[in-house]
Structures are given as structure tokens and as C-alpha cells.
Amino acid sequence: MTSVLVKDLTLKFGALTVLDNLNIDIPEGEFLVLLGASGCGKSTLLNCIAGLLDVTDGEIHINDRNVTWEEPSGRGIGMVFQSYALYPQMTVQGNLSFGLKNARMPKTEIQERVARAAKVLQIEPLLHRKPAALSGGQRQRVAIGRALVRDVDVFLFDEPLSNLDAKLRADLRVEIKRLHHSLKNTMIYVTHDQVEAMTLADRIAIMKGGIIQQLDTPTEIYNRPTNKYVAGFIGSPEINFFEGAVEGGGFVTGGERFALDGYSFQGAVSGGPAWLGIRPEHIVSGEAAASLPVTAEVTVDLVEPMGSDTLAWATFAGMPLRIRMDGQAAVGTGDRIKIGFDPARASLFDKTTEERL
Amino acid sequence: MTSVLVKDLTLKFGALTVLDNLNIDIPEGEFLVLLGASGCGKSTLLNCIAGLLDVTDGEIHINDRNVTWEEPSGRGIGMVFQSYALYPQMTVQGNLSFGLKNARMPKTEIQERVARAAKVLQIEPLLHRKPAALSGGQRQRVAIGRALVRDVDVFLFDEPLSNLDAKLRADLRVEIKRLHHSLKNTMIYVTHDQVEAMTLADRIAIMKGGIIQQLDTPTEIYNRPTNKYVAGFIGSPEINFFEGAVEGGGFVTGGERFALDGYSFQGAVSGGPAWLGIRPEHIVSGEAAASLPVTAEVTVDLVEPMGSDTLAWATFAGMPLRIRMDGQAAVGTGDRIKIGFDPARASLFDKTTEERL
Amino acid sequence: MWNSEARNVADAVTPRGPKPRPRFSRTNIMLYGTLIVVAAYYALPLYVMIVTSLKGMPEIRIGNIFAPPVEVTFQPWVKAWAEACTGINCDGLSRGFWNSVQILVPSVILSIAIASVNGYALANWRFRGSEVFFTILIVGAFIPYQVMLYPLVIILREMGLYGSIWGLVLVHTIFGMPILTLLFRNYFTSVPEELFKAARVDGAGFWGIYFRIMLPMSLPIFVVAIILQVTGIWNDFLFGVIYTKPADYPMTVQLNNIVNSVQGVKEYNVNMAATLLTGLVPLIIYFASGKLFVRGIAAGAVKG
Amino acid sequence: GELEVTHWWTSGGEAAAVSEFAKAFDATGNTWVDGAIAGSGGTARPIIISRILGGDPMGATQLNHGRQAEELIQAGLMTDLTELAEAEGWTDLVNPSSLLESCTYEGRIYCVPVNIHSWQWIWLSHDAFAQIDTAVPSDWNEFAAAAPKLEAAGIVPLAMGQQGWQQNGAFGVMTIAIAGLDAWSKVVIDKDADTARGPEYAAVFEAAVDARNFAANSNVQDWNLATNMVITGKAGGQIMGDWAQGEFQMAGQVAGEDYTCLPGLGVNEILDTGGDAFYFPVIDDEETKAAQMALASTLISPEVQVAFNLKKGSLPVRGDVDLTAANDCMQKGLDILNAGGIMPSGDMNLTADTQTQIEDLMAEFWTSDMSAADAQERYADIIASAD
């Protein structure tokens, strides 16, 4: 069953078109992540769904009800904000019950719901504190609780973790994932952190300039990015790109040429200028490299040890090449190493359209 | 040759002791990173070295000269700030040359130096723009340029990249590393980002509460953290800790017991309560696990795919366990998997002192 | 200068610990010297007023205005407060004081209530044209009052409020509106927008959000607004003269009348006592809320 | 009923006088609510007028009669007193009759004159002249001759409050004394600019330059402070209207003993017949109306006229009252009045606008070193454009 349906949504701020004829269909219980660089319109889309912005054109349906002109509180959504947006002068209890009081719910039911939410989020001991007396993680939990008590069908999250430090972010990420597992609500989650997107999402929508570039599962997006932008956006360290051309089933770049055996083209194999993208972690170095379809020998320019891994920078076919190695790898600047990769794991993009070949 | 020497440095703000009897000796040409959580005193230490704060006690030597009472401009240092601190009403050229003009350097030499710095940093086309018309990365480069033109021996960086977005940060990180390779100046770099620290540093000083916890190479810090704090601070995903006890050359926890063969104790092997830390990436899963000294079978609670890797959460000996696996690993929630690790790669810490055993 | 001094010291001992700084360096002497002289200039008038108000007339005539009183007398204060005459009304400033209070309280409440709601609407509920009205309002703050004095007489007359205290309250509300609205708008704009969005998702409406969310959060700005308005309205002279009748004259106008309606010789001590009495309310407010006052002025002005 | 009465009589003598009105009015069973406005008429008038225009009129108010109230009357904002006046026969009582004429607009009477004020006086301090061992002068010329001596003794020869209306008043007095009544009426009544440019006026401006020099060290603003200088012997004399007498009286000084007054500067004994009048703004309330009529009647009643004018130092508006209690100066004034040495007041003939312009000119003239010729030229220009 469709839980949230966005139909031909357009939103303009004056002359600036932020969202352009956008369509998404989110089935019930899905965890959808909106991912994109800053300013691409993620928050705007979320605010449109929540009813906090008036759409310029198009419709929004939630649970098969056209809510385009409905007030935010009448849409059956709950929203969690980046800055937590807790009411500073109210206790945690007050924060949780504010929305329910506004809806004139009976006192006993309010108490019941608050108690339930507090239990789920393990914030019972905090109920009588004010937000100022809470840590970042606790605040975030209260913010989630505020959506929880309202018993809504759809949760909207706008970068809920980006104000937290790395460690806490990792922990709360896991908690949100657990929450989704147990509640099974529809969740729409905005972030610009790809790790969050990859780990949390059932499906990811990658946005750029108000347009969805690719809407698919994390694995699919990681392995088969639909265009060059997506390929470059997803993955850290960044994917390596080589400019060249597809010629008779092989790829030619900077004097080198290698076969593309095993690469599954989208349509018919066509020649022409193209980009080849290969992820740093898909490049194998050392002895194991020899057994792969494409091999080469390169000189290491720079080594960045990161503890668990090591990132080596080399030059291949005149272009910089990142190679991810094991943290214990003993390479140094100036070493010559053997590398290899499997074209099946690479991605090819048309030079002009930048679409996947 | 010693480039920067900090001797018995103490700094108090009123009653608050921020730095407590601190000693560091930095050889010429070293890239030293000061790493620590917010508020641990990193910036304070840097400001003391720069002469921007009056020390409460102790001495600071730069190039074997006692500069404790010297003005910042007379210490032979250049400093790059988090907020760039560019003079907003001057052009890039003006920013670079202002300090030199002030030192009454001849015009031709000023021009020469500015041109050289601009070339090194590739900001020649920007020389006549004002800072407001530059992007974050360009501003950062100008800020570095301002230190560069002064031809100093020691560069001080105070979180120079933390105002930039992730992608740009990664790029500039590499540039700073390249700069160090070509200039070979002494550099002291403050950050709270461990990836920056690991990739840039010759040596890392990990600070907590104004005290240096460990001062060593990145590899050493990663592999042999000197205490539990350092072990937990460095590494992402976070290290797994198990509470237990060392008993007769083995480690006992939550009913499990395994041998510590291959672990090199700091001193004599002693029994007693202890923490065992093992990094998620040092836990091997699947068939390869069988060949390792310690093995077990665990159930996966949650899987976080991250593209290049996958992080699985399991429970071991009653405590949560993070396991880093390959990005292509096909595990799902509820799967039972075999794991194993080599105690030689683990770390043991005393329960009370939290020092490495 | 610094370096050479430092070098000299450095020759003698190894630098260690804080750099020795002479307590009375030339810079410090200049710095504190200037500050103290200027402070004396600023403090002098208050001192002179106080001293004069405690002297008797003969002492004033022969003495030096800076000299402390030989014989302290509170008679001038008593006279200024309760006996000084304007015409045949000899009840001193006390009447003006109560008039001022009667004008002040409703003016402050009304102007702040209206301006805060305006600022809130402008910050969070922008509608078509709201910015235009706001711009007019702000530009209006710079229009000389003189341009609007007469039209306001007509407006008040048409409303039947001319000459009554309520007329003056309205005038204060109108002329206080630009700066207060700006103050509140800036403040409410700085309240995270997400808070407002969260409240809307929680089903609170315009007034619900104002009373339940915004008001409790804006105590500091209210304090600032109250300080600004209390001092501003208390110190008003022009509107008090034009829009009220003598029976309702605020204290400043009364002060000017008492001081200028001389009978025989000028009683400087009474005048100074009267002057001090009039300045007392804003001074007390200012001394009591010193830091807030400063913060408020800075917040209201630097942002504007 | 209660009646709020506004006026600008706030100096010592004035306040004492006005209480006589209040007392008498209260005795009629009504209540006088005092609305004194400090400062000169210049400060008070705008307040009074704007209140009337603003729809919040007071029950009664002092205004100089003359053209000031013309527009208010035209706008129907002033109560018509004709009935009361006819009933009480004011036309026969008021002397000189010009006083009532200036209250009359298109045949109806709108105000009650309460006193006759004349500007044509100089007040001389016996104490000051005693200090320089000179006899108290008997006219302006003697005074001018004694001035240098006074100056040398550290006494300000002529006290002069530095406000336009005082300076203008003094100038007017000198005009009558030096240029004579004919020239004056040509200029002020007929607005004849040529006369204003003529030799008679030139002499006046020359004398004014002298007076300006005499007053150079007079560091006061208010007229009563200037009077006080005369009272205390710090100044030789002051040209000021007869209301100054109230100040001498308050200070317990006796005319002829402590001070001397010379009408018409001792040169040309004519008094103008300006004065104060009370107007009654229209108020739609029967009780108030009754109170207004009661007040109007009280103000002009013989006993009140005597009591008030004795305190105020001015002359009563009715010729049928007994003023044996009056002092030396007042007697002099009465004598001149009875001898018909009267002239109309400038107030009645010039609009407030023109008055203001002349006052501004005088203020500037007295506080700068403007030459007599320049001042005369500019004066004539104002007269030329007056309506």
C-alpha cells in the first residue's frame, strides 16, 4: 500500500525553482533516505510533505488522502528536526504532551502515550528535566519521542544526527534503525551523510538541483550508479574516474587500453568518449592483483594511513588514482606496486550525457 | 635538531588549569598533530606556542631560542586559523603582503614572495579578489598563504579544515600533506578529526584534560594504544571492549575464556580485572575465522551496509560486538556466523588504572 | 618599545613563566589616565546636581558649585517634591510623578504587547505585503516627529482621545512601534525556525505558538524592551507637552515648568533636586539593570 | 460646576493675583481648577490653542485679546458672551472702550477683558543709583547719561531678559517715547513701510543700539529675573510693562522709596491699553456653560477687578471702581488713563505671525551687533509684508 505519494511536485521561491516536477511513491513501512549535497532541496521536499511549505504545484497524498492543503498537524505525520527544536521552557514531559494537548486529547490518554514513548526511547528518568539539562543524544531521543506520541503513520527526519559528534552519531544511527525495525512506520529521512544513508535506507533517493537522480536500494546505488554524479557522490574515498573512450569492447585512456569483459552494458555496446569509474576499494594491490583481468604497475605518490585502512595515491594513465589498502599494508611514497581490477565492478558513463552505459 | 620545545608548560585561566606541566619536543620538519575532544586544551597549547597567550609557567623554545617572552611576530611562526581570519576589506594580495609591509620589507621582495606563495597554492588568479568573493577552500588556501609568505620555520594550524564540507576537507587534507612534503617545515596541526590526524601526522599527540595521553606515530597509536581512552578515541567504527579479567595467561569474560597467546604484555604478566579491546576490522568472519587463535559463533543483530564495508552488530559474551566485513558480504539480521580474532592484535587495559597491560 | 624592554630583562634571566609586565607601564598610565579623566567628566554633572541639591541658597550664592555642602539640607528635595509652584498649584513634582506613572504603565504594556505580536507575525508568519509595511514602519522611525505632530492632533481629536492620558498612551505606542517591532522581529527571527515548525506540526496555531512557545522564550528581549520603553516614555517631553493638558503633565514637563516659573530668584537647589527627582526613575532602572540595558541597546542597534 | 482655567500667570505677583480670581469664583459655588502653564504666553498659547482645536477645550482661558483668537472664533469654537455683556452693560462699563472692541468680532462679544496692561514703563533701582551717588533719573536721556557710571561701578545699566518678546516690548516703548505716537500708528496700524524706513524710526534704532550696549552684561533670560536685578540693585533699570510692579510688591519694596517708575520713559507719557482677556471655548454641557457665564461675570465684577489688579499691578478695565489703595505707580497710570493718554495695543493690530517675525528680529538684534540701519531695513520689510 502506498503511504506517501508525491505527484508532480513543483516548488518555487520567487523565481528560484527548488523542486521541479518531482514524483515519489513510498510504500508503507519503507525507510526512504533523501540524500544530496547541501542546497539540493532535501529539506524543502520534506517541508512540503509536512505541510510547512505551500507547494507551487502538484499534490501530496498521505495514506491515500490528498493532504495538499491540510495543516501540518492534520496530516498524520511526525517530524524530527536537526536542531532538535525542543521547547526549551517545557520539561521533557511537556514537550512530549504539547501536541496532544493541542489536539484536546483526554489527560489519561496523554499520560499513557507519553509513558509508552518514554519507555520505548528509554527516557523515563528524564521526563521532568528541561531540554537544557539533557545531552545531545538525549535531546535527539526526546525529539523522536515527540513524533512517537502522536501515533502517526509517517515519520519525517531532517538531518536528525548532524549536530552530534561522530561517536554519538554512529550510536544513534543504530538506534533509529532498531526503532524502525520495531515500529515499522514509513520513515523519510534527510541527510547529506552517505554512511547514514547507506546504513539506514531501504531505498535512497539521490537528489541534485531539485531533481531525483536515482532512487534505488543502497547496494544498487553503490554498485550500479545511474550517472556520473551519483557515482562520484557515493563512496568514500571517492571513486576514481578515467577519461577515455569505449572502442570495440575495450576502454582506451591515456595510451592504455584494456578489455571490458564482464561489464554489463545497459543497452547495446556503443563506442565513443566515456568516463570509466572504479572504486578505490575495488582495486586490488600486491600479488593478488595478477589474477585480475586488468593489471598495471604504478608508483605511489602519497600514502594516507587511516588506521583500519590505508589510502594510497598513485598516477595511472596520467590521472590520479586512489587505492584503498589494508591498514597494515606496508607501502611508502615512491614504492612501485602492482595493481589490478575487475571491469565488472567498474562503471562506464557517456562523456556528454554522463549517463551509465 | 629540535624545532619546537615546550618545557613544563602550565596554563591557567584563573582557577582553571587548562594545561598542566606539559612537555613536547618536536624535531625539525615533523608534522605533529594535536588530537583530542573539544575543550581538551589543544587550541590553548597552540596559542601558547604562538605567543598569543601568556603562559602561567614553563618555557617555550623555537629553533633553540627561548621565545617565552617574545611577541608572536618575533617567534618565526605562521598560523592558520579555523575561521581563516582573513582581513575582509583587503584583496588576497593585500592579505598576503600586509604583514610584510608592516615589517618594512622592500617592495620587490614582497612581490616576489607573494608571487611564490600564490604559485605554490595555485591562487594566482584570485590575487585581486576580496575574501568575500572566495569559496571556503580558496579562503583556506589564502590563510595558509599568509603564513607561507612570512618564510617561517614553524606552521601552526588550528583546525584549519573544520569549516569545510567533507569532500573539500578530504581534498585540502591531501594538499596540506603535499605542501608539507615540499616545504619540509615543522608543522603543528590541531584537529579533533581522527582521520585527519591519522593521515597527516608524523606523530600524533592525543590530549585529554590538558594532559598528553600518548605521543607517537599513527600506526603505534592505532595498534598499541597506551590506555583505554586512546583506544576508544581512535578508530572508527569504535573498538569493542570486553570487561573481564586476566587469569593465568588467558582472558575471562562473561563465562567465555580464551588464551592470550601472542599478546605482548608491557611488563610482567599479572592477573586481575581488565578490559580487552579488539577493533571491529580485526575480527575475521566466515571460514577464514577458523584458523585464528580465538573463535566463536555469534548471531547477527543488525547489519549496516556502508557500500565499501558492512558493519554487523552481534552479541558476544553478553556485550555488543561490532564486526567490520567486506562491502559485498551477504549477511542478514539473525544469521549465525563464525568469527575469530588474533589476541596479538588486541589490547588489554588494567581495570582501574586503564593503562595498557 | 616592548621588545627592547623584554630584551633587557632577557639578558638577566631566562624567560620562564609569564612575561613580566611593569604594573605602571606607559601604556597603562595612558589607558587608565584617559579613562579616569573622561569618567570624571561624565560623572561631574551628576555630582554637581547632587551637591547643589543639598545646599541652602546662601551657600550656593557664595560658594563653589563643586564644593560639597557645608550644611546638608533636604529642604530643597522636600520643596521640589511637594511644594514648588507652577502658577497657584504648589504641589511640586509629585503630581507630575503620578501622572508619569499613569502614562508610563499603560504605554509600556500596550506598546510592548503590540510590538511583540507584530514582530512575531513579521518573523514567523510573513504574508504578502508584510515586509512593505515593516519597511514603512522602519523608515517612519527616522521621520522627524514634527511632520506627524499635527496630523496626530487631528487623528486623536477624531478618536476623541485628545488631551486624555489614553491619547498620549496611543502616541507613545505609535512612536515606539518601529524600534520595538524591529527589536522583536530580530529576536524572533533568531529563534530557530525549526522550533516554530515543530510547534506547527504539533498543531499549535498563531496565538498558541505565540503564547506557549515564543513568549516564555523571550524574557530577555522583553526585559530589554521594557527598559527601553520605561526610560524613553519617562523621559519624553515633546509629546507630553503637545498631547496632554496641564493637569496630566508628565514629570519632565512639570520639571521644565517648575524650573522656568521663577518666583523672585531662581532656587537652584530646588531646581537641581527636581531635576534629580525626575531623573531618578530611569537612573534606578539603569543602575539596577546595567548589563541588560547595555545588551539591549547593543542588540537593538547593532543588528538593526 | 468645575471649570478648568488655563493661564500663564506663574510668577510670584501674577500667581497672587490669579488666586483672587479663583477665590471669587469659588465663592460663587463653582470650583476653579487651575491650569497654569509656565513660561511666557509664547509657550502657553500653543498649548491652549491646540487643546481647543484638539477637541479638549478647557472651561476658560487667558489669551491676549486681539487677532490671536480670530480664527478660533471664525471656526465657532468660542462661546458668544453677547447676551451676558448686554445684560450687565459692559459696553458702558469698560474703559477705554477699545478693550471691548477687540473682544468683538462681527458685532458679537467673545471675551472678557480683565485688566489694562501697558508696556510704557521703565523701572529704576534707587539702590543702584545710590551706589554711584547720582540722583535717580527722571527720563530716558538722564538714564542714558548715567549709564557709563553705572557700568563702571559694576552695575548692569539696563536689565534685559534675552527673549524676543521682552526685547520687542522694550523697543516698542522706545518707539513711542522717541518717534512719537503718529509715526508709530502709521507703521503698526497702517503698515506704512516708508515711515518705518524714515528718520523717526532711525532715531529709535539708534537709541536701541545704546540700550543694547547698556544691557550687554545682563545674563538672564526671564523677565522677572531681570526685574530681580533691579530689585537687588544689580541693575540700574529695566524697561518692562506694569506687571513688573507685582514683583517689587512681592519683594516688599515701596514705589518712590525703593524704586521709581517712569511711564513713557519719562519722555512721552502715553500708555498703550493692551491687556489680558478671558475666552470661553464652546463646551456642550449646560452646567459648564452656566459656570462659564458665572466666571465671566465674576471676572469683570468691581470687587474682583480691584483685588486682582492691585496684586497684579495692572489697571482695572472699568472706570467705576475705587482704587485709593493703589500705589504710587498705579496712580500715575490712572492719571494718564484719565487724561486720555492712551493708544491701542500692538497685539490687536498685528497678527501673531507678524509679531513672531518682529520678535525674532528683535531677538537677533539685541543679541548680535547688527547695525541700526540694517535692523531698520529688515523691520521695514516685515511691515511691508504684514497683513
Added chain:
Amino acid sequence: MSSSSNVRRPAGLFRNLSAKIASIPMVLTALVVFVGGTAWTVLYSFTSSKLLPKLNFVGLDQYERLWSTRRWLISIENLAVYGFFSMIFTLLIGFTLAALLDRKIRGEDVFRTIFLYPFALSFVVTGLAWQWILNPDLGVQSVVRSMGWESFTFNPLNDPDIVIYGILIAGLWQGTGLIMCIMLAGLRGIDQEIWKAARVDGIGTVKTYVRIVIPMMRPVFITALVLIASGIIKIYDLVVAQTNGGPGISSEVPAKYVINYMFRAQNLGQGFAASTMMLLSVVIILIPWAYLEFGGKKRG
């Protein structure tokens, strides 16, 4: 909670209705008082209204008369002198004091309190206090004379040539504290790292202020300037209390002229013409400011 499945788009006027209702006072003030009142006054400045406003147009007569009236010219001249010096000294003193206070001195609070307290006092109080201090017979002049310097003359309030400076002294005393506060806030708002960078570059304190900090504080200076300027044009109470325009008319100011003609001389048209001129001068000040504030931002 509304359950209708197809909610209509609410009509434009009623969207945000509460906000619109709540803004009525502001809208009325802006339109009726500020726009309407100003337009009314400008309109009637072209009439020959005397005591009562009447629409008998006389073209520019009132303005011609205005500009040939000595008193107006003196007022303008006074305003120019007062404005010029007040602007310069207020900025100079305000900034200097702020810079001194910003030097991490002891007792900052005490000094700041002393510099600022006059701002809490009304102009009437200020004027009277200074009238007393400048009183030639009993104030500063006589004190200095009694100390032996017999020929010392400092009597601005009774000397038509310098009376405006006497008012200036009082005005500065009252107003500089506020500007100091604003400047101090501006200084405090400057990124501390800029100071550090300047120190590392070896730039002296004074030079750092002049070359770096002051240019960075441009918006603060503009705010201060606008505040001072709008205060100068409105100056009225201070003059009334301190000299009441005297001696003679030598310390008259435009605001007083307006009120004088509107209410006392009973020539409304003249008063309106004068106030329109005041409005014009404000517009002349405001337009460059608005251009700097808003025009500049768009380009930057």
C-alpha cells in the same frame, strides 16, 4: 481534525488570517500615521493655513518665506554646526572609549556604567544640569575665577556666537555613551582570530584598529551614524530646557521653529513647510544609507 479527503485551497485573503489581524495596528500606524500623516503635512505646506488647516493653495510661498526668514536660517546653521560636530565627536569619542574599554581593562563595568548613565536621563534633565554648570555667575566660570584666574571667560549659554557649543557639550555628554556601547558591541563581535592573525603578522594595536578593525566595523559605524543623524534632526527638548532658543534666537533649531510656527505663531503652513524641509533632509541622509545597506549587499 479535518477528515475531508479533498481539502480546498483556502482563499488568499484568509490564509494566515490571524497574522493579518495581529498586524492591523502596524499596518494602520504605517499607513495612516506615517504615510498619511506625512503626506498630509506635505500637502498642507503648500497652503496658507494659519491657525486652522485650510486648503487654500499658495504654491511655494511658504517655502520662499521660510528661506528668507532669519530665524530659519539661524536654525539651519545651528543644526549644521551642531550636527557636524556632534557627528564627529560622538563617533570619535564613542569609538575611542569603546576601544579603550575593549583593552581588557580592570573595572570595565564601572567605567561603562559611568559613560552610559547620562543616556538614561532625559534631555530636559540634561539641559537643566548643564545650564546650571555653565551658569556664568555660579558655575564653572565663577569657580575658575575664584581660583585666581580672573579673566577666565566661559559663558557659552549667554554668548550668541558660541551658545550652540554649550548645547553641544550637553548633547555629547548625553549621547556618546550609547554610541560607545554600540561600538563596544561591534568590537566584541569581531572574530578574535582576526586579532590573533594581526598579532602573528606583527601589526601594532593602533594600526590593527585603523587598518583592519575599523573597516570591518563599517555596518556598526553606519548604524551609529544613522542613529546620531536622526537624533540630531529631532533635537528639541535639550534646547528648550537649556536655553529655550536664547539668547535671543541664537540657539534656535529647526524642530523648535516648526513647533513655534505650528502652535505659537499660528502660521500652520509655515510650520508644515519647515517640517517638510526637515523631512527632506532626513530623506537625503537616509537614501545613501539605504543604498549602502541594501544596494551594497546585493552586489556583495
